[in-house]
Amino acid sequence: MKSTRPFLVFLILVLAAGCGGGSGGGSSSGTSGSSNADNIVSITVNGSLCSGGSYPNKPCVSVKVCAPGASSCQTVNDILLDTGSYGLRIFKQALNVSLEQVTGGSGSLAECIQYADGSSDWGPVQTAGVILGNEPAVQVPIQVIDSTFGTAPRGCQNADKSPADAGFNGILGVGFFVQDCGSVCASNADNGIYYVCSGSTCSGTEVTLSSQVQNPAALLPQDNNGVIVQLPGIPANGSASVTGDLVLGIGTRSNNAPSDVSTYGADQFGDIVTNFNGVSYISFIDTGTNGLFFPSPSASQLPDCPFPDSDWFCPQSTVSLSATTQGASGSPGGVVPFEIGNFDSLISSSNHIFDNIGGNQRGEFAWGLPFFLGRTVYIGMEGKSSSLGSGPFWAY
């Protein structure tokens, strides 16, 4: 810029002289099963499908991953069930089947996925046969999380190195979008997510939608219009573990017919609205968030816990609250009562699941796992419809 300074000064002077204002100027394979149980994926919150020492309110599933052609398959446990992301990602260390590398140009496709907690996952995109429950295998690009692959771009300098870093073997993103990126990555090489690597050199690349990492639940032959998360209610002092179901499809079989719910349509970003304490917040519903996170109405009503748990609320006694969720278009509106207890007291028990833990967070209302306890939550896939309407939506 230094060399252009005389020009800059000249331009400023010219502008000043005139005082003129510048003008701001996937495909599926196999046949569909017919048994009711085929479209059920078991969930344990903590419990047997999670690794030992898991963090509170962590919902886990197991996923069967096969080499293309299904010559060899492997069941991977400790996969985080995540309605707040899209697509399957598994740490390289947890995989022992050989998957098929997706190519981009003359190199290997890889991606850098960033999360809002500042963490990131880097690694190659490979095609796997993914089996959810007893559904037919879907051939779908997944991310193999491998921080040593090629050279991680700047956005993934802190990429998770191991399951121990992340707290799970992988993530199954079954939210209502089909791809993890979508059209922006299909038309811009400099998207900051997808890269093509030759040896250790990686550079940004455009990726067709069909080569992007995709939500396997959206690619099922029959039960592809959405998913249902069903978790039981728990006592106010928590539970050690609970089991529930991820049901694939909405109204596609006798076991997934919806009833008595309101449909909340999401916007293009995947958000709805929550009105709380007189303020309208951008909002989402996410099994991958382990509490209810929202701006505290007052430090006296919902004080932060002492360090090191200051991310969480520690009211003296449990506080009963209520919010109204709204579809992104403004309707419908539905009252959601909830409670916030003292995190430090609750967590000091032997329990690991709580429907009443939350913390102070600016900017949004994040309905995490506690929202799902004692509810049946329908998640409608984008571009698909059911008796509940067209996705993307949540219904409950």
Place this chain on the structure above:
Amino acid sequence: MKKGLYILLLCLGLSTVFFAAAGRVHAALGESVKSVASDMKALSAARGNITSHDGYTVQEINSPSVAVREYISASGVVFGVAWNGLVRPDLTQLLGSYAAEYRETLRQTPRARGRRSLRIETNHIVVEEWGHMRNLRGRAYVPDLIPPGVSVDEIN
């Protein structure tokens, strides 16, 4: 004559702001909008709208993946940045001279598993991130540089 000088100075100042808006440059946190040396190429971004508010202006910088808003005080100092998009913008670029202390504080911050948000407070700046896949959002600001009368909530 004195009045004429004031007008000249005012025009000079205004045109500088306009130039900054029209040029291929953007400012990093805490830096002067006039002394910007880094260009938008670092973010692969294009100039967006500039809007005036009470006590500051907001300059938008848009790339296909992320929209960045820079909050510039009347004296031409960037006191805050905010973003939303598919990715987090390059914070090394946006945080400028504060990037090192941010990285160091981040390194010392224990991982909070199960969370989808982050708040980092260094000696001089606050960085907050929230949102989810396909809508990652965040902001960074220098509390000491926020102009009098401007609420931190306006950086959004």
